[in-house]
Amino acid sequence: MNLTEVARILRAEVIWGDEFLDSVDVTHAYGADLMSDVLAFARPGTLLITGLTNIQIVRTAQMLDLPAVLFVRGKKPQDSAVALSKEVRLPMLVSPMSMFEACGLLFQNGIHPCTVPVREG
Amino acid sequence: MAESKDKKPYAEEYAINPGDFSAIGEASTKFKATLAMLGVPSDVVRRASIVAYEAEMNVLIHGGGGKIQLVVYPGSIELTASDKGPGIPDVQKAMQEGYSTATDDIRELGFGAGMGLPNIKRNSDAMSLETEVGEGTVLTAIINFTR
Numbered sequence: 007m008n009l010t011e012v013a014r015i016l017r018a019e020v021i022w023g024d025e026f027l028d029s030v031d032v033t034h035a036y037g038a039d040l041m042s043d044v045l046a047f048a049r050p051g052t053l054l055i056t057g058l059t060n061i062q063i064v065r066t067a068q069m070l071d072l073p074a075v076l077f078v079r080g081k082k083p084q085d086s087a088v089a090l091s092k093e094v095r096l097p098m099l100v101s102p103m104s105m106f107e108a109c110g111l112l113f114q115n116g117i118h119p120c121t122v123p124v125r126e127g
Numbered sequence: 128m129a130e131s132k133d134k135k136p137y138a139e140e141y142a143i144n145p146g147d148f149s150a151i152g153e154a155s156t157k158f159k160a161t162l163a164m165l166g167v168p169s170d171v172v173r174r175a176s177i178v179a180y181e182a183e184m185n186v187l188i189h190g191g192g193g194k195i196q197l198v199v200y201p202g203s204i205e206l207t208a209s210d211k212g213p214g215i216p217d218v219q220k221a222m223q224e225g226y227s228t229a230t231d232d233i234r235e236l237g238f239g240a241g242m243g244l245p246n247i248k249r250n251s252d253a254m255s256l257e258t259e260v261g262e263g264t265v266l267t268a269i270i271n272f273t274r
Contacts, residue, residue, distance in 0.1 A: 042243055068156065
């Protein structure tokens with residue numbers, strides 16, 4: 007599914023990266039407000055869904071080769087985060103929906119979860 | 128592959144300044160660009176980036192600043208993060224997923240989930256942690272090009 011479709015389903019506003027929406031395709035999504043969890047479990051090509059808005063979100067996405075970030079609950083990314091996302095070409099979307107609703111709709115539309123390994127012990 | 132003995136491996140090092148939380152990830156970003164430039168396979172770059180980023184975070188959050196170094200050998204990468212912070216009193220605990228001593232300030236940034244060291248271990252082929260309470264910590268991680 008491309009980001010144009012993601013934006014339509016989640017009624018998302020595009021903060022930056024309009025021109026990339028048609029060409030960026032996502033197959034998986036990972037929703038979290040804990041960046042270390044994202045670093046542990048998000049696979050390359052995953053759409054990051056988060057309620058955090060700071061610059062570290064962009065850096066985390068960049069480290070993992072994630073193609074885009076979607077902010078939920080209508081939270082707009084901080085100016086420093088937007089500035090860095092332009093620098094590294096990371097499209098940003100904001101949806102008014104809750105994390106649960108946004109994830110649920112994407113799942114319903116065929117987006118896959120990232121595999122979280124079974125914990126030992 | 129045999130390398131001539133006098134050829135030095137490529138090395139790069141950055142200081143991590145105390146208190147500068149918005150800068151976390153800058154060194155890792157530079158490392159990532161370097162590794163890509165050197166033609167290191169992309170999955171290796173990704174693993175090294177995660178290790179570097181988590182290590183950088185630890186140095187700043189727990190170590191109060193320090194430095195991080197990247198050395199690129201013909202078939203592997205060595206990352207070393209060192210600080211002169213309080214040290215880790217219980218390494219076994221620190222290695223447990225979910226165990227964290229991070230403050231609320233750090234948690235608000237989305238860190239301090241207690242996944243840092245386990246993440247580093249998972250993405251490296253070898254990891255060592257030298258730590259002494261009151262002296263500091265040196266973390267070394269090796270990432271091989273083939274696992």
